[in-house]
Amino acid sequence: MENQFALELKNITKTFGKTIANKNVNLSIKRGEILSLLGENGSGKTTLMNMISGIYYPDEGQIFINGEEVKISSPEDAFNYKIGMIHQHFKLVDIFSAAENIVLGVRDGNKFSIKDVNSRVEAIANKYGFNIDVKKKIYDMSVSEKQTVEIIKVLYRGADILILDEPTAVLTPQEITKLFDVLRKMREDGKSIIIITHKLNEVMEISDRVSILRKGEYIGTVNTSETSENELTEMMVGKKVELKITRTQTDFDRPLLEVRNLSVKGDDGSKKVNDVNFYIRGGEILGVAGVAGCGQKELCEAIAGLRKVEDGLIMHKGESIIGKPANEIIEMGISMSFIPEDRLGMGLAPNFSITDNMMLKTFRESKKFTVDSEKLKEQPKWKAFLLKSWCAVKNVAYKPFVDRKAARKRATELIKRLEIVTPSTETPIRRLSGGNVQKVLVGREIESNPNVIVTAYPVRGLDINSSYVIYDMLNDEKKKGTGILFIGEDLDVMMALCDKIMVLCHGKNMGIVHASKATKEDLGLMMTGALDLSEKNKKEYGKAKDSNLTDEQWIQKEKEESALKEGRNDG
């Protein structure tokens, strides 16, 4: 074999208008190798991969496949060179079966027969150890199953070079293990695999070599066995980053949010949150751990007033918020940000600019006029009166209009503070990369100066640096005395960041533990329901010693609430 590289990129440059997405990038991958491509959000990883898969065409530079220079100008060309890309956002037809999606666009000269396709797909699945039901429709599939379909789709086309764009971002730990097993089998089979990911532990676990990009520039390639997480981070960020999350120590205030016996139903009518008790103090971060879909979303929505509460009490500073409309709850200082699996689905309008999205939350504020009181003193009385009246008139006149200027100012501040990569404050956010969109959402929620923050998966899919910016923001809020409910995925992060961790399993509270005393094993057992600490001290979790209400008042509130509920049911 004269050339050991399956794919080589030399001095690739790509610009979009004034933005340089890639500059002189060199990359090479051998046969039977897994290469990790590492870089922060907006460092040009996806652009680079899109050039290999024929979606974009490089401005400068050369691409070699098996030592021969090639031009890839369309996705079809890429298929012909046996390159297959698995996109971060799946490109599947929902109402088609797995097999129909896999065979889509294939023109192999064989007579088209869905039965043959089914058996060929099953053969591929068996070879690499996928679990797949070829006849299942995409709309019935979980995220992990959809990903399997995407991977088989490129294998069916005979791809030898596979590119996976952040494949693990939306998978559970068990699904990630399964995916990695499959990838290793493919490597043994001589396939070349490029994997884009932010999670350093995954990079260390799966890849043979790591290539690093920073702000569109190629930094270098290292062998995984000869490097460390710290070195990789330094190459990626360009400076030393302390990989330790600090748990800010604060003096805890009195409980801000107290939840007792909360039950909430999901969309399908089943009980998604079941008799949950907890409280959050000011200056405290309460983590919520659990396998995806265990009632986290329903809990968030119940607190934010978006979902009907079946039973129980949610008290904010001693006042019930059940039955209140969402805008009143926001005015009370409770903010909720939920990052769903597809990251764009909730809370932001994709066609709106950052400014417009900021205004979605503050649209009630309009421009306020005030007169400088010092100046007024110098004026004669009648003039001062006129000035004041004019100001009042202006305030009334401007009432129907939103204050765009202030929103733009806030947007500019947010961009600066969170280092959001965007051409301007007026660019539609759907044009930003996933991580930057997320910063806008979380940033906006914190910006509104709440006293309780409910945040679900705020760092989902974010690179290390941005994640730490978000952790810092949360810690800053904590110092201000804000109570934070942090719904997370990564147990390591939660154990380092949170003060206490509550574990949900099928909507039940399995126990609340101090993060400093908890072990990962115990938390894992609690997540699967094998360990239930709540048996011992049931109901105690919702009872703070210094509750805002006395026991008698609680009983009173409970009665009031059930009376109200009956009234609502009768009505």
Added chain:
Amino acid sequence: MIMFLQNAIRCSATFMFGCLGEIITEKSGHLNLGIPGIMCGGVAGGCLSVSLYMGAIPDPAHPSYILLLLVGILGAIIAGAFLGGIYAFLTVSLKCNQNITGLALTTFGAGFTEVIMKSLEASGGRQHFSVAATYIAKPLPFAESLGWFGELFLSYGMLVYLAIALAVVTGIVLKKTRTGLHLRAVGENPAAADAVGIKVDAYKYGAILTGSSIAALGGFFYVMDFVQGLYNSYQPVEAVGWLAIALVIFTLWRPSLSILGSMLFGALYTVSNFIPISSQVANALISFVPYVATVIVLLSVSIMGSKNVQPPASLGLNYFREDR
């Protein structure tokens, strides 16, 4: 009774052509509201070519059956493809709003047909239409010798059988072939189709042109067969066109169901001629039964909420490649 069924089935062919044309178009993700105009265009194209043909042959009283049929069909198809081509260029290439383009096309098609028909009348080109119609509507052989069976199944002009055959073929193509799979993918998720190398725009053009050509045959059939050459009464074609679009929803985007649906609509459309009520109001009431039926089906489809009977997911949305 047989008379009524016969009439219903004959009438259904107009619906079937229009409905099939719209199904094929909608499968590519394009909602063509220009179908009524395109069906009118079929009237113009068909009549113009028939008139030219009849004027060119030495003995206009005895034209050749095959040639007459082919010339008429070709004329209608050319007119349909022309109007469909305008729609396709505006919505696929220039990404104009589909609804507005379609509505404009309906207005344009109706007006354009009026001009052609008026000028045909002025030049005396319509004198052979009743002769041509007897040829085009000629029933199959043995129709009269087989009693009720012949009357019910064999007594129609060639175009009725063409409509049914097209519906069956379209159903098979959509369901069983690679082309059908690709077309459905384009209408469901053009980005997914594009990513696997399917030429999205080519499929869209193909579907719109094919659909428009088929729909145009409906107009030609209506004038030359259903009303037997009384070209002056071509105006209802536009109303039938709107019903055909409603019928697409009624048949849940399935060509095979469009045969049955069209017959039902045909029956509802012609039933007022067979019910001995003289009241205009009652007649008007009966004529809107098809619309009510469509609304009911639409409601039940959305209440059932099954993903299998929903319209193509990207119906009415133009595809911009850069929007990822």
